[in-house]
Amino acid sequence: MRHMKKAAGVAILATVALTMAACSSSGDSGGGSDAAACAPSEGDVTLTFTSWIPGIEDAVAIWNDANPDIQVEVQTGPSGNAGTYQNFFNQLEAGNAPDLGQIEYDAIPNFRVQDGLEDLAACEDVVAAEDQFLDWTWGQVSLGTEDEVYGIPQDQGPMALFYRSDLFEQNNIPVPTTWEEYKSAAEQIRALGGYITNFSQSDINQFAGFVWQADGQWFQNDGNEWTVELTSDASETVADYWQDLIENDLVAVYPPWTDEWNNAYNSGEVWTWNSAVWGANSIASGAPDTAGKWSVAPAPQWAAGDAAAGNWGGSSIAVFKGTDHLYEAAKFALWLNTSEEALTSLNETAAIYPATKAGLELPVLQEGVEFYGGQKIYDVFAEAAGQVNPDFVWGPTMTQTYADVSDGFKAAIAGDGTLADALADGQEKTIAALEAQSIPVAK
Amino acid sequence: MTRVTDADTRALRASSAATPKARGPRESMLSRGVAMLIMVIFTLYFLIPIWWLLVASSKDRGDLFTTNPLWFADFNLWNNIVALLNYDGGVYVRWIVNSIGYAGVGALVATVLAGMCGYALAKYRFRGREVLFNVVLGGVLVPATALALPLFLLFSQVQLTNTFWAVFLPSIVSPFGVYLARVFAEASVPDELLEASRLDGAGEIRTFFTVSIRLMLPALITIFLFQFVGIWNNFFLPLIMLRSEELFPVTYGLYAWNSTINQFPELRTFVLVGALLSIVPLIITFLLLQRYWRTGLGAGALK
Numbered sequence: 001m002r003h004m005k006k007a008a009g010v011a012i013l014a015t016v017a018l019t020m021a022a023c024s025s026s027g028d029s030g031g032g033s034d035a036a037a038c039a040p041s042e043g044d045v046t047l048t049f050t051s052w053i054p055g056i057e058d059a060v061a062i063w064n065d066a067n068p069d070i071q072v073e074v075q076t077g078p079s080g081n082a083g084t085y086q087n088f089f090n091q092l093e094a095g096n097a098p099d100l101g102q103i104e105y106d107a108i109p110n111f112r113v114q115d116g117l118e119d120l121a122a123c124e125d126v127v128a129a130e131d132q133f134l135d136w137t138w139g140q141v142s143l144g145t146e147d148e149v150y151g152i153p154q155d156q157g158p159m160a161l162f163y164r165s166d167l168f169e170q171n172n173i174p175v176p177t178t179w180e181e182y183k184s185a186a187e188q189i190r191a192l193g194g195y196i197t198n199f200s201q202s203d204i205n206q207f208a209g210f211v212w213q214a215d216g217q218w219f220q221n222d223g224n225e226w227t228v229e230l231t232s233d234a235s236e237t238v239a240d241y242w243q244d245l246i247e248n249d250l251v252a253v254y255p256p257w258t259d260e261w262n263n264a265y266n267s268g269e270v271w272t273w274n275s276a277v278w279g280a281n282s283i284a285s286g287a288p289d290t291a292g293k294w295s296v297a298p299a300p301q302w303a304a305g306d307a308a309a310g311n312w313g314g315s316s317i318a319v320f321k322g323t324d325h326l327y328e329a330a331k332f333a334l335w336l337n338t339s340e341e342a343l344t345s346l347n348e349t350a351a352i353y354p355a356t357k358a359g360l361e362l363p364v365l366q367e368g369v370e371f372y373g374g375q376k377i378y379d380v381f382a383e384a385a386g387q388v389n390p391d392f393v394w395g396p397t398m399t400q401t402y403a404d405v406s407d408g409f410k411a412a413i414a415g416d417g418t419l420a421d422a423l424a425d426g427q428e429k430t431i432a433a434l435e436a437q438s439i440p441v442a443k
Numbered sequence: 444m445t446r447v448t449d450a451d452t453r454a455l456r457a458s459s460a461a462t463p464k465a466r467g468p469r470e471s472m473l474s475r476g477v478a479m480l481i482m483v484i485f486t487l488y489f490l491i492p493i494w495w496l497l498v499a500s501s502k503d504r505g506d507l508f509t510t511n512p513l514w515f516a517d518f519n520l521w522n523n524i525v526a527l528l529n530y531d532g533g534v535y536v537r538w539i540v541n542s543i544g545y546a547g548v549g550a551l552v553a554t555v556l557a558g559m560c561g562y563a564l565a566k567y568r569f570r571g572r573e574v575l576f577n578v579v580l581g582g583v584l585v586p587a588t589a590l591a592l593p594l595f596l597l598f599s600q601v602q603l604t605n606t607f608w609a610v611f612l613p614s615i616v617s618p619f620g621v622y623l624a625r626v627f628a629e630a631s632v633p634d635e636l637l638e639a640s641r642l643d644g645a646g647e648i649r650t651f652f653t654v655s656i657r658l659m660l661p662a663l664i665t666i667f668l669f670q671f672v673g674i675w676n677n678f679f680l681p682l683i684m685l686r687s688e689e690l691f692p693v694t695y696g697l698y699a700w701n702s703t704i705n706q707f708p709e710l711r712t713f714v715l716v717g718a719l720l721s722i723v724p725l726i727i728t729f730l731l732l733q734r735y736w737r738t739g740l741g742a743g744a745l746k
Contacts, residue, residue: 050686052699054531054707075605075686082702083682090592090683094599098686257705262508278706285708288505313706350707 055349151316153355157276158384209310262286309384561624582618627662
């Protein structure tokens, strides 16, 4: 009975509140702009911060101990695309977004276009911190502009080549340094009954990393209009290359992250993986029987002697529109992603690979890794991190683009169309999706 | 998380399908054999995922991918359970308690409310009765998922998101329960009995709680079961409403873990063992209440 009264009360309250909100919301919208001033708040501040990184609470606890007047409350949920981004949009709509949130680089433009993020360029400390970050990670949060900053870079995923050094050695196959050599190695390995790698039909991010490495661009934004270039020359070169390997049965096509996929690596059927720095853990846990037999080399290049790397993954901490504490939020986000104690904690609990130059020098990243035969694998990734093209920009509708391209890739694997067809289809649908949201597209 | 939910429903269906009682006229051997075969196939279909879950939960991470998926390797179930219960300050235990709170208390309240509402609709004549009933019945057609976002906006306005109430309050209404309670009350609570208790001086509320509720018990148990399973498996509402880990029900917590497996592979074992443990309360509830439930359906059918 008591519950029923409460429910009725809440329902009435809700109705009243909604009516009032409907009346007042038109007046609210004009006053929001002065939130852009980045000045300290008076009195004690409590910030809410949503992240799905397990163990991030430990780093936040260090901050809370040292800053009694700026306390940070961690909220959590599933990873961004699995629900948290949608929640952010719902919360922005309802006007109760957290102060800070974890946002992967490829989702920032979407939040930017929906006007969901505060521009941190209003904060002096943030602008001054630019030099501490690798150029390309800063490019991801400034969206290629000079005077806007929509988040503080947290981690990154520079790509390199994980390979079975024992198998390459036993069979006298040189470790490929170019994509051409990679293909001839693939043929030799196929003759031995194995596959050189698994083409990941649903991780469009990996493919985007390849395009990134080939100096390709998928999107550009001149401040007014978006250019969509899924079918650029670089993009098509990469697509044709992998299409050729797939058609000649030189690569495995297991769905990624499944038991078969893990098993293919664990059993030695698949010999290499072009992946990001965080992939080091994925192999170690998915293929535990191969401990000590893996090594890491720089990614194969399109032309001998080049030194370009792609990136797969990485995220930032952004401040949501409507926060009352921009200054404090920015201060915390900077501390979390630049201070040695926070970066060490994040690396220990969640294997976060920092986005700052100094972070790459963390003592834990200088050690040899047992699973990789004691190799200091992070040296390879630190070098790759410096070779990532800083100009790569993501579009504002990446979820849809990924889904469309991924559908096309799966069809191509099944023999229906090609990877290039999938990109052309993704191009068309992405432009349609942008136009449907009234986002101007350059023709 | 669909895997868990499927496993849940499969567990329920399987346990009801696995105990058929064949009575009545004799059938031919052939049709009997075919029927048995079909039932065996379906039983396996429903039980194999649970078997897999049990086997997978008992393996350490290395064995998970390298050994036969349907048979045991080194038996690590207890180690895995201990590791799960200790991970992240024992947050899993908290999730289980939350789920029991949302589903157990929520279903209980929902059952009482639906029982009273259905009873009132069945036994009292008042203006607008049929309209009210049809509106409630219309509620059966609206999926909970479709309501989650509007509910979020409503609860935001009264600042109740990310609280216990955000998941609890929407769970205590059950339009289908009202429908069931009305049908059952009409069939099983005789008007003469109500008149008799009125003559004896009992008030309406007392009559309901002492006389009618007993007659409606099988229907109420059914409503409780439906609602319990419904709340336990309702995943979208917590996904939208809750932000604080300590408020998550177990389904949502496991989903959150599962979504980060690519980058934090050590969570895979916890998701598996957690999914296995999370179906235990459902199975217990079902087994405990099953006999009431079956008599309930039978009673309804005979009337």
